Amino acid sequence: xxxxxxxxxxxxxxxxxxxxxxxxxxxxxxxxxxxxxxxxxxxxxxxxxxxxxxxxxxxxxxxxxxxxxxxxxxxxxxxxxxxxxxxxxxxxxxxxxxxxxxxxxxxxxxxxxxxxxxxxxxxxxxxxxxxxxxxxxxxxx
Amino acid sequence: xxxxxxxxxxxxxxxxxxxxxxxxxxxxxxxxxxxxxxxxxxxxxxxxxxxxxxxxxxxxxxxxxxxxxxxxxxxxxxxxxxxxxxxxxxxxxxxxxxxxxxxxxxxxxxxxxxxxxxxxxxxxxxxxxxxxxxxxxxxxx
DNA sequence: CCGTATCCATTCTGATACTG
DNA sequence: CAGTATCAGAATGGATACGG
Numbered sequence: 001x002x003x004x005x006x007x008x009x010x011x012x013x014x015x016x017x018x019x020x021x022x023x024x025x026x027x028x029x030x031x032x033x034x035x036x037x038x039x040x041x042x043x044x045x046x047x048x049x050x051x052x053x054x055x056x057x058x059x060x061x062x063x064x065x066x067x068x069x070x071x072x073x074x075x076x077x078x079x080x081x082x083x084x085x086x087x088x089x090x091x092x093x094x095x096x097x098x099x100x101x102x103x104x105x106x107x108x109x110x111x112x113x114x115x116x117x118x119x120x121x122x123x124x125x126x127x128x129x130x131x132x133x134x135x136x137x138x139x140x141x
Numbered sequence: 142x143x144x145x146x147x148x149x150x151x152x153x154x155x156x157x158x159x160x161x162x163x164x165x166x167x168x169x170x171x172x173x174x175x176x177x178x179x180x181x182x183x184x185x186x187x188x189x190x191x192x193x194x195x196x197x198x199x200x201x202x203x204x205x206x207x208x209x210x211x212x213x214x215x216x217x218x219x220x221x222x223x224x225x226x227x228x229x230x231x232x233x234x235x236x237x238x239x240x241x242x243x244x245x246x247x248x249x250x251x252x253x254x255x256x257x258x259x260x261x262x263x264x265x266x267x268x269x270x271x272x273x274x275x276x277x278x279x280x281x282x
Numbered sequence: 283c284c285g286t287a288t289c290c291a292t293t294c295t296g297a298t299a300c301t302g
Numbered sequence: 303c304a305g306t307a308t309c310a311g312a313a314t315g316g317a318t319a320c321g322g
Contacts, residue, residue, distance in 0.1 A: 027261035028254050029183070035253070036177015038315075042170070054284055065316050070285065080267025091283040092322090101260055101267075108252040112176070113169055115249045119242055120168035126221025126242075179295080195304055206296050211305065232303040233302090 034079060039064055039072040041109060044098065047082065048106055051097035081105060175220060180205055180213040182250060185239065188223065189247055192238035222246060 034040055039061065046052060046060050058069055073096060076082035081102035087093040098106075175181055180202065187193060187201050199210055214237060217223035222243035228234040239247075 027265070028257040029179075031257035031261065031264065032177060032182060032253070033179075036173060038170075038174075041173060066285075067287095067317085068315065071315090078268050078271040079264050080271075081264075086284095089283095092285095094284060101263055104260070105256060108249065108256045111249040111252050112173070115246060116169040116172035119245070120172065122242055123172060123220045123222075124168070127219050130219040130221075199304095207305075208297085208307095209295065212295090227304095233305090235304060 031079075034075060035105075035109070037072070037075075039068055040076060041113075043069075043072055043076065044081065044102065044105065044109065047096060047098045047102070051095045054094050054096070057096065076102070172220075175216060176246070176250070178213070178216075180209055181217060184210075184213055184217065185222065185243065185246065185250065188237060188239045188243070192236045195235050195237070198237065217243070 042061055042064075043057065046057060052060065054069070054073075057073075058064065058066065061069065064072075073082060073084070077084050080099055083097050083099050083102075085095045085097070087095075183202055183205075184198065187198060193201065195210070195214075198214075199205065199207065202210065205213075214223060214225070218225050221240055224238050224240050224243075226236045226238070228236075
């Protein structure tokens with residue numbers, strides 16, 4: 001409802017429909033932020049095959065620290081993408097599983113991953129070419 | 142070819158096909174890293190409607206600093222997603238446009254954005270509920 | 283087993299000032 | 303107009319130690 005000095009919106013990010021406002025833009029970026037961090041997608045990927053316990057995830061996601069696993073799981077749980085269930089046995093057993101929403105996330109994520117996979121060679125080549133050209137520029141100067 | 146202590150791979154991130162190796166996993170995460178940063182998708186979104194000059198982008202992408210616009214554009218250019226064309230007039234005119242690869246990125250990105258848009262309310266609600274529950278936990282302790 | 287707390291290094295980002 | 307350089311603060315991530 002606030003006056004917009006820059007009413008133009010990026011079609012890829014926020015479809016130009018009347019009921020998509022700046023709030024949606026922000027929400028989209030927040031979601032992308034979560035999904036784009038270092039571990040979230042990897043964890044969602046592992047959970048796609050079924051629930052896993054904390055230390056099972058820790059062993060699966062090679063290289064992740066305990067701290068980051070906890071933090072990332074909390075984030076996913078907070079957003080309602082992952083469910084945490086505790087059985088108060090000794091020792092305690094904690095399972096993590098995708099929620100229904102978490103499951104639906106899998107589809108667009110897979111599309112993006114497929115794109116990344118299809119274009120990774122082209123991207124690597126582009127990087128190499130770009131870096132080589134930069135080198136040349138520096139020498140020319 | 143190296144022995145893998147953890148051969149299991151996240152299906153969402155790395156499809157379990159024989160010719161997708163750990164390199165692909167890394168490449169995918171690199172791509173996701175680029176796409177997941179603060180400004181890239183926003184810029185790709187604006188360029189989806191056609192080429193734009195540097196300062197046109199600056200005015201469109203509200204809140205971006207000159208520095209970050211430069212850096213993000215360089216990154217996208219390096220990855221071959223955006224093309225930079227200079228006309229050496231005075232003052233110089235520099236146009237940025239999506240490359241063919243950049244254009245193909247738009248489709249999976251739109252799918253993710255659509256998901257984010259469809260689920261943003263649920264996610265916001267989940268966050269509120271989670272935070273409220275955390276508050277309760279703190280008080281209970 | 284499943285965390286939390288603390289500390290530290292690295293990276294990212296924005297503000298500002300300056301150049302061809 | 304289209305950048306680059308420099309600096310400071312914020313955010314991110316890892317290592318380690320400790321607690322329920």
